[in-house]
Amino acid sequence: MKITRKTFDEVMFPCYTPMNMVIKKAHGSYVFDNEGNKYVDLTSGIAVNCLGHTPDGVQKVIKKTCKNLIHVSNIFCNEYTLSLAKKLTSLTGYDKVFFVNSGAEANETALKLARRVAFDDYGAEKNEIISFVNSFHGRTFFSVTVGGQESYSDGFGPKPAAITHIPYNDIATFEKTISDKTCAVILEPIQGEGGIIKADDAFLVKVRELCDKFHAALIFDEVQTGVARSGTLYAYEQTPVKPDILTSAKGLASGLPIGAVLTYDNFAKHFVPGTHGSTFGGNALACSVGCYVLDKVSDKKFLENVKATSEYIKAAIRKLDEKHHVFDDVRGEGLLMGLVLNKKYSGKSGALQKECFKHKLLTLTAHGDVLRLAPALNIKKSVVDEAMKLLDKALTDFVKDNA
Numbered sequence: 001m002k003i004t005r006k007t008f009d010e011v012m013f014p015c016y017t018p019m020n021m022v023i024k025k026a027h028g029s030y031v032f033d034n035e036g037n038k039y040v041d042l043t044s045g046i047a048v049n050c051l052g053h054t055p056d057g058v059q060k061v062i063k064k065t066c067k068n069l070i071h072v073s074n075i076f077c078n079e080y081t082l083s084l085a086k087k088l089t090s091l092t093g094y095d096k097v098f099f100v101n102s103g104a105e106a107n108e109t110a111l112k113l114a115r116r117v118a119f120d121d122y123g124a125e126k127n128e129i130i131s132f133v134n135s136f137h138g139r140t141f142f143s144v145t146v147g148g149q150e151s152y153s154d155g156f157g158p159k160p161a162a163i164t165h166i167p168y169n170d171i172a173t174f175e176k177t178i179s180d181k182t183c184a185v186i187l188e189p190i191q192g193e194g195g196i197i198k199a200d201d202a203f204l205v206k207v208r209e210l211c212d213k214f215h216a217a218l219i220f221d222e223v224q225t226g227v228a229r230s231g232t233l234y235a236y237e238q239t240p241v242k243p244d245i246l247t248s249a250k251g252l253a254s255g256l257p258i259g260a261v262l263t264y265d266n267f268a269k270h271f272v273p274g275t276h277g278s279t280f281g282g283n284a285l286a287c288s289v290g291c292y293v294l295d296k297v298s299d300k301k302f303l304e305n306v307k308a309t310s311e312y313i314k315a316a317i318r319k320l321d322e323k324h325h326v327f328d329d330v331r332g333e334g335l336l337m338g339l340v341l342n343k344k345y346s347g348k349s350g351a352l353q354k355e356c357f358k359h360k361l362l363t364l365t366a367h368g369d370v371l372r373l374a375p376a377l378n379i380k381k382s383v384v385d386e387a388m389k390l391l392d393k394a395l396t397d398f399v400k401d402n403a
Helices: 005-011 056-068 079-092 103-122 141-146 171-177 201-213 284-297 300-324 349-358 381-401
Strands: 023-027 030-033 038-041 096-100 128-132 163-166 182-187 217-221 245-248 259-263 327-333 336-341 364-366 370-373
Touching (some): 079 096, 103 128, 103 217, 103 259, 171 201, 300 327, 300 381, 349 381
Parallel strands (some): 128 182, 182 217, 217 245
Antiparallel strands (some): 030 038, 327 336, 364 370
């Protein structure tokens, strides 16, 4: 049976519109389709394959773990799950971890936890959640409604209530919105899908201050920014505040499904038996890989290299833009980057992404005319140079097509 891009349209839900190729294999920062074409990948599975595709070390861990254990259940303990929990708490200073299978589930859990804490300690009236315009927190009905993009949650009937969306980095509006009824504030320290926009320090300080004043849980969604993506193990380390609840996923198991919620004892104690659960959460195979990933990405030299590679890529892109004059800004931290198109090319980020694809360069987009890059954290400079040559060609054709 021959598999083609058309096969997707025949057998899959039409939720996505994938590029016109079918991936057969991938290794490092290279992807190969089933027609033999080679691509340079600056997406890493949307920030999931943090160590690149099919890394040798991860393969070894998977083979070794599979000989011993793949899955049990949360009726029992296993060494792999507890080892990853110990590593996470040791590296972050949080007390407790709850494992799930994705970022959406992690955020769903965090939001449920915040409401449960408020319910137990202050009563049912303290249930309001503050989120931010253009934020993204997953696709479950609760998490997608909390996310600040109404088009994603419209059309499914009555939405979960008591959720307010306000502008990101807007201190004045936040001060007017938070109250004694607020149980949680959730934000991305760097909005990913929202356009690679970093939270201002002054804004975060005020959010932390008012969350403390009104006894509201501060939740950081670090599904995309975490696991060294931003140049520190978690992006909150670059800010003047620390959240009460932290969510993590994507790169945590280098391509295997995993999510985690980290918090303190005084929050975790409210999830007594029966309040929450996850059949596959804490899967032994995923957690064994998670241990390997954390050992790699928490290393000081590894983190320094992420930052150095970030500066190298930014400098290369700015050099290219001296020739093409397409971008207004190159923003982001670590290896989560947003290339902001200037007004001349407003609304054309998708077209630029497709032009990159034509030249065998894989990229992403984000809100606000942004071409998003999230390469493997260990991408080699030689591969970056190769990617920049492809981007140069793509920009040449893009400018010509939009003259």
